[in-house]
Amino acid sequence: MQTDFLIIGSGLAGLTYALKIAEAFPDKEVTVITKSFLEDTNTAYAQGGVATVWDFENDSFEKHISDTLVAGDGLCDEELVASIIYEGPERLKELIAYGTQFDKDPDGDYSLGREGGHSENRVLHHKDITGREIERAIAAKARNTKNMRILEKHYVIDIITQHHFGYLVTKSTTDITCYGVYMLNEKNNTVEKCLAPTTVLATGGCGQAYRTTTNPRVATGDGVAMVYRAKGRVENMEFIQFHPTALFEAGVSPSFLITEAVRGDGGILRNHKGEAFMEKYDERKDLAPRDIVARAIDNEMKQEGKEYVYLDCRHMDYEKFLHHFPNINEKCLSLNIDIRKDMIPVAPAAHYSCGGIKVDGHGRTTILNLYACGECSSTGLHGANRLASNSLLEAMVYGHRVYEHVRRYMQNGGYKSFRESMSHNEVPDWISKSTTDPKEMILITQSRKELELTMSDYVGIVRNNVRLERAMKRLDLLFEETEQLFRTTKVSPQLCELRNLISVAYLIVKGAQFRKESRGLHFNTDYPEKSNIVQDIIL
Known part of the structure; x- marks a missing residue:
């Protein structure tokens, strides 16, 4: 199979690019590959909303930039942060034009929520299912785009580079080139190849590497693992964000997310003694950045020997809660939790990968003709800790930036260059x-x-050298066993996902071992202080 534009993944980042490139080249074919169904993405699971400056009377770009840099704990690319935040409102208008319905106040203005780490109300939302609403709108537009080919239930195994032609490719090879992908067609159980002048990875996160995660089953770090195998650069994988407040249900995965906006509206974290404990850890209390809140909850649980703490919403206006968080209320009631008189049991869960495939300001990876955007990429926006609701902002902006660069590349002879290399x-x-x-x-x-x-x-919210060493030894054994299985049995999505998760887990552990400090989401009790040397861990 050969196509003009190839996208792996169907979340906000991937479909933003796909829709724009399809409109720019109506006579060309745009192919979107997804291992599940078009709407089954990390985007669809986002509850909180999109952070961008909308109320210019009370908010400003400078405030949003400052909040992002504070959360990122010294590892953000300041120039890039500013450029993304300034671009945000324009991209959001496009998302609204695609049909996304954000909540409005009675006077008709958009309702703006506030989450941890934000100094102002700037989060646009659709009740507590913002991601689902965004995915609905963009997926509907994608399905109605005539020159877009959507391949569902196709699992991408590997990106194709010179390695597959028999050439030696190493990390020092300067011209590693992507020609497309090998994919498993689950409908007929055959491996096919799809070739394209440019390939865009928008494969989402890797939360499934952990026992407890808010991520859907599809979030197995496929894009990061494929790039690493192809000798592309991956960075800062040790920064795994744990959402502080996932609904505690023993043995249930993925965990149901209790959005940070609940605390933004007044929810209070309490331990089993009923104490509001966040004031002990940060002056911002329950609205401190996620890394601080998650570590505080982890510490309270360990002190009390419990598996969860409580989120108290009993004092909140119930009608307002019901309007803003109908799905959370419905989920709680299904577990016989009445938020008017019962507190919600919550615990941290793996939520977001702040590192990933290293890309530049245009979304280009270190492999030629290969781009990445969304959670699988590392742009420099999030640094050591993502500010709440900045992820959907980044997805929109980088989907657009990849589109702009690919459009120029194709208009300047990209097709010819591809045909010559393929010949x-x-x-x-x-x-x-x-x-x-x-x-x-x-x-x-x-x-x-x-x-x-x-x-x-061993590699959770709090780490130490002994735990990391033990984790690496166990991963080495799992790697050997799984590679032996891969060599001797038919390829399957389950086996490929296991392979990818092992690779991603290795990158997380190796990054954590290299970082001799505690910064942002990475806290090592053997190195409790922050280093004066700011560095990215590139693998």
Whole structure:
């Protein structure tokens, strides 16, 4: 299969790019590949909203920039942060034009929420299902775009580079080039190749590396793992954000998210003694940045020997709560929790990867003709800790920036360059390592459970050198066992996801071992202080 534009992933970042490039080149084919269904993305699980400066009477770009830099704890790219925040309102207008419905006040103005780390109300939202509303709007527009081909239930195994032509490719190779991808068509269980002049990775996060996560089952770090295998650059993977308030349900994954906006509207965290404890940890109390709140909750749980703390909403206006958070209320009632008289049990859960595939200001990776945007990428916006609701902002802006760069590239001879390179390199078909089906699926499922437990127990909110060393030893064994399985059995989504999760887990642990300090989301009790040397950990 050959296409003009190739996108892997169907969340806000990927579809922003896809819709724009399809409109710019109506006579060209745009192909979107998703391993599940078009609407099954990390974007669809976002509750809070989109952070951008909208109320210029009370807010300003400078305030939003400052809040982002404070949350990022010294690792943000200040110039890039400013450029993204200044661009935000324009991109948001486009999202509204696609049909996204954000909540409005009775006077007709957009209702602006406030979340942890923000100095002003600037989060546009759709009740407590903002991501689902955004995904609905952009997916509907994508399905109605005539020159867009959507391949659902197609699992991308690897990006195609010179390595597949038999050439030696290493980290020091300066011209690693992407020609497309190998993908498993789950409808007929065959591996196909899809070639394109440019490929965009928008594959989302990697929360499934942990036992407890707010991420959907599709969030297995596929894009990051594929780029790392292809010898592309990945950075700052040690910065995994744990959302402080996931609804505690023992053994349930993914965890139901209790959006930070609940605390923005007045929710108070309490321990099992009923004490409001956040004032002990930060003067901003319950609206401190997520890394601080998550560590505070973790400490309270350990002190009391409990698996959760409480979020108290009993004092809040119930009618207002019902209007803003109808799904949270419905979920709580399904568990016999009446927020008017009961507190909500909550605990931190893996939520967002602040590191990822290293990209420049245009979304270009270190592999030629390969771009990345959204959570799988590392742009410099989030630094050591993402400011709440900045992720959807970044997805919109970088989806647009990748579009602008690819459009210029194609208009300046990109097609010709691709055809010339392909004429010298015939891409081989996927060679199955074996025709044998896995005899026991338990080998895959059990390894995945071991991986999740290892990461949760040893590489969670608080880390130390001994835990990290133990995690690495266990990951080494899982890697060897899984690679042996990959060599001797038929390829499957379950096996590929396990492989990718092991690679991502390795990158998280290795990044954590290299960082000899505590900064942002990475807290190591052996190095409790912040270093004076600011560095990105590039692997």
